[in-house]
Amino acid sequence: MKNFKNLLIAMLMITTSTIFAQAKLTGVVADETGPLPGADVIVKGTTKGASTDFDGIFTLDVDSGSGTVEISFMGYTTQTISYNVSNGETKDLGTIVLQPSSVGLDEINIVASVAIGRKTPVAVSTIKAAEIQEKLGNQEYPEILKTTPGVYATKQGGGYGDSRINLRGFNSENIAVLINGIPVNDMENGRVYWSNWAGLSDVTSSMQVQRGLGASKVAVPSIGGTINIVTKTTDVERGGKVMASTGNDGYQKYGFTLSTGLMDNGLAATISASKTTGNGFVDGTAFEGYSYFANISKKINDAHKISFTLFGAPQEHDQRTTRVKIEDYKESDRGIRFNPDFGYKNGKEFNVRRNFYHKPQASLNHYWNITDDILLSTVAYGSLGTGGGTGLLANDNEGRAITSDIYDFSKTDYRFGLYQPINFDKIVDNNISRGDLGSNVIRRASRNDHNWYGVLSNLNANLNDNWVVSGGVDFRYYKGIHFREVEDLLGGQYYVDDSNVNNPYNRAKVGDKIAYFNEGVVLWEGLFGQLEYDDEDLSAFVSGAVSQTQYKRIDYFNYLDSDPEQETDFQNFIGFSIKGGANYNIDEHHNVFVNGGYFEKAPNFDAVFRNFRNIINEEAENQKILSFEIGYGLKLEKFRANVNLYNTEWKDRTLVKSIPEPNGENSFANLTGVNAVHQGVEFDFTYNPTEKLGFKGMVSVGNWYWKNDIRDVQLFDGNQNPVGDPINVYIKDLKVGDAAQTTASLGVNYEIIKGVKVSADYTYFDKLYADFDPEDRDKASESGVNSWQLPSFGLVDLGLRWKFNIKSLDATLNANVNNVFGTEYVSDALDGSGHNAQTAGVYYGAGRTFTVGTKIKF
Incomplete structure (x- = not known):
């Protein structure tokens, strides 16, 4: 009975010290265009972490004392921030602005006329690299846009790269496709053949659909809309990756x-x-x-x-x-x-x-x-x-x-x-x-x-x-x-x-x-x-x-x-x-x-x-x-x-x-x-x-x-x-x-x-x-x-x-x-x-x- 009582006292002391040792970190993660929803914020060396909400805001429970958090988002350079907090303290780390992980990406965004939410007056949907990598699988490249308003995309006959996309009822002849700001619609008939660009999914930084007239300054056939594909350029950080996948029918x-x-x-x-x-x-x-x-x-x-x-x-x-x-x-x-x-x-x-x-x-x-x-x-x-x-x-x-x-x-x-x-x-x-x-x-x-x-x-x-x-x-x-x-x-x-x-x-x-x-x-x-x-x-x-x-x-x-x-x-x-x-x-x-x-x-x-x-x-x-x-x-x-x-x-x-x-x-x-x-x-x-x-x-x-x-x-x-x-x-x-x-x-x-x-x-x-x-x-x-x-x-x-x-x-x-x-x-x-x-x-x-x-x- 005495041992059981001592055990309860020890557990209570541990629990109490843990409660009083807790603190919170808050902040906002953004890039130059605005908040970054879904960015990962992790205490370095631990599994503790949180993700940012719609407005790029995060709240993370940490142990009191000091440490380092890593903030990461696909397509951006990972940033580390050190912190010191006391028991029960909530510390605001402020706005953390992530930089693109590719050299020259800011300039490409300007050239490509990338639209910014709550600023550029066009109907726009943007798909970041992370979502493309998560959901594309063995779908055709345009199919990743099928949950975008106004889009209808199919594989047509089903051959590799034979897909097509319609936007607000217009086919590719009347949809401007830009890659890093460069028009790629066929100069004779305006069509886009997606089999020519099958490898883009591996190197896309973002894919943005501007429905209607769009924000592009170049005179392009954007009756239905404009698809802006921004590829990654050169990574700021040294390193690399290998990947492999398998699927149905070989x-x-x-x-x-x-x-x-x-x-x-x-x-x-x-x-x-x-x-x-x-x-x-x-x-x-x-x-x-x-x-x-x-x-x-x-x-x-x-x-x-x-x-x-x-x-x-x-x-x-x-x-x-x-x-x-x-x-x-x-x-x-x-x-x-x-x-x-x-x-x-x-x-x-x-x-x-x-x-x-x-x-x-x-x-x-x-x-x-x-x-x-x-x-x-x-x-x-x-x-x-x-x-x-x-x-x-x-x-x-x-x-x-x-x-x-x-x-x-x-x-x-x-x-x-x-x-x-x-x-x-x-x-x-x-x-x-x-x-x-x-x-x-x-x-x-x-x-x-x-x-x-x-x-x-x-x-x-x-x-x-x-x-x-x-x-x-x-x-x-x-x-x-x-x-x-x-x-x-x-x-x-x-x-x-x-x-x-x-x-x-x-x-x-x-x-x-x-x-x-x-x-x-x-x-x-x-x-x-x-x-x-x-x-x-x-x-x-x-x-x-x-x-x-x-x-x-x-x-x-x-x-x-x-x-x-x-x-x-x-x-x-x-x-x-x-x-x-x-x-x-x-x-x-x-x-x-x-x-x-x-x-x-x-x-x-x-x-x-x-x-x-x-x-x-x-x-x-x-x-x-x-x-x-x-x-x-x-x-x-x-x-x-x-x-x-x-x-x-x-x-x-x-x-x-x-x-x-x-x-x-x-x-x-x-x-x-x-x-x-x-x-x-x-x-x-x-x-x-x-x-x-x-x-x-x-x-x-x-x-x-x-x-x-x-x-x-x-x-x-x-x-x-x-x-x-x-x-x-x-x-x-x-x-x-x-x-x-x-x-x-x-x-x-x-x-x-x-x-x-x-x-x-x-x-x-x-x-x-x-x-x-x-x-x-x-x-x-x-x-x-x-x-x-x-x-x-x-x-x-x-x-x-x-x-x-x-x-x-x-x-x-x-x-x-x-x-x-x-x-x-x-x-x-x-x-x-x-x-x-x-x-x-x-x-x-x-x-x-x-x-x-x-x-x-x-």
Whole structure:
């Protein structure tokens, strides 16, 4: 009994001393743009820690006495602070400003026009590197944005890098994509091919979506919005990391990063590389991709800094590009994995469609701090793209191209059976049997090489504490080299091609050009300027830009070398933009903003030259865009929310209707005055009831429709002579297809114990209409009939992150499961003749997929 009493007294003394030995540390963690929610604050040498809340605030219990805390956030240099506290004391460490972990990142943020919350008057969502690393897994790069309001992203056919993204109903042709402030949209058609940038996820510092007009000063096609990708530059700290991951269907990825850190001589270098392979969820979509990144920076003196960056992602991947009917998927024993484009050759997988491309980009940045208030940033960049995609090409005995019937499921001559893979051995045997007649069916490669060079210079000057003026120039040169070549003769001796008027009976071998060979040259000259005002409560901007786009086409196959019409003159188009906006912080909790703008952009290259020939479309007009938006923000201690209302009118969209004539030529109608309206409301929120529990969600409801019919449009032949009767196009009030007009998401993350966090995300999509070509709606009987509306669907994704130590090394384990319940859903559809599920060609989205990976820092 006495021993028990002594034990109680000892325990009481220990408990009492522990209680009185407790103290608290508080503070705010931020960067130069504002608070950093989710930063880690840990007592060095212990497992005691806390995370910052919405406002970057942390509270941490510590033992009395002295010690050191480490404050860290991905993409920033870890900072240590010593403390001394007495029993029961609460000590405020003040505001701790973390510096970017990459040299020159501040300057890149200025050049890239990165928006700042409660200051820049645009609707914006920013995803930091930490969230990308946690949630991407084996998803496509754009899919990380699927919980962003207004975004619809899919894998399309399911091939590696074949993903696409729509923003507020606009596809990539009308979404500006900038990498470190450099525009990367194709200069001829405005598209973005994400397979070219597959390695960016490993080196992204932040990815920001500016919906609507955006804050970019450069004249770019930001009708739907702007995606700003800021890569890491050179790490300030010496070290590196290695990473490896595995997943479903043979997915493997591994890579490394090494950095010298900022050395005494002002030099710093970082290199990163990775390899990704797999078989693909869809049958016959094997892939192999590499990525590399290198940055070397030199601080010459306090005024001058230079930085050289090189990155690229060479890859090859098999594809599924043929959409089939829902019934075809059901009849196939492979279900949603069914791929009509692949088969077997010599016992190995062989795909009709194979994409291969390498688009390295190099840039040299010079940052000149002329004074403390004036920064001149200039970047010279270049990209040499090479590659293309394959497909089958068939001809008759005379070398005339015909339509291959190997995709006709009613015939099984070239298949192992109905809804079965292609038997390429039969095609090979047939080509061999033809002997001197040459191959009847070959695999061709459509090449789209390019040479792209540019200079972008921006002067940013702080006039005083409130006013900033900036402006600059944007010069680009682009040459696209387009041709087809024989990629595989499939057993034959040669392929007869009569498409080149300079060589009308061409017995083409592997590597020889066939079908077409032309070049497109694009020159771009732009000027831009912006004036900004900012005080404690009010910020505003007005900006303008003017650009000249010049197009030239050179055709080596349709015109004799002696024909002066083989090369056109430059066709010039002047575009401009003017936009402005203001944000007002009513108080520390509420803010409102408004923005608006008008701009004109040049028509796409193919709209200027008809029928893929040097026939000038004299009626090609600039596309005109008028947009307005208003927004409201709420910021409380544990809850934040934003509401945006937008209205965008897209006038004179470039459309050209082509109709085959009995003589084999095409007649054309230039459809002018085609207008579309994109309007909607967006709501997003975050709620952190505790330091360990957080919620994030959004709802986006759009109303996107074609505004008017087109009446009495005259058809013309290749010589500009009117032919046939005028046509009408009936699209008034039809819903814009190809993107879900209603989207929603709800996510939750919870830190179970220190270093272990789980997350779940639910995304919902509705009001998704099949894609269709408006110019094909020429039947009055179909007036007012929308394209097929796809069934709505919802998906659940799960994630796990475990941060731990291996001796003195920091390690992270990430596990992700996407589409946990294996929901079968149609993600993409092309409308059919009946505007219903029975006639539409579709892609199914991926079923359940998973990845598990680890990263070790040293």
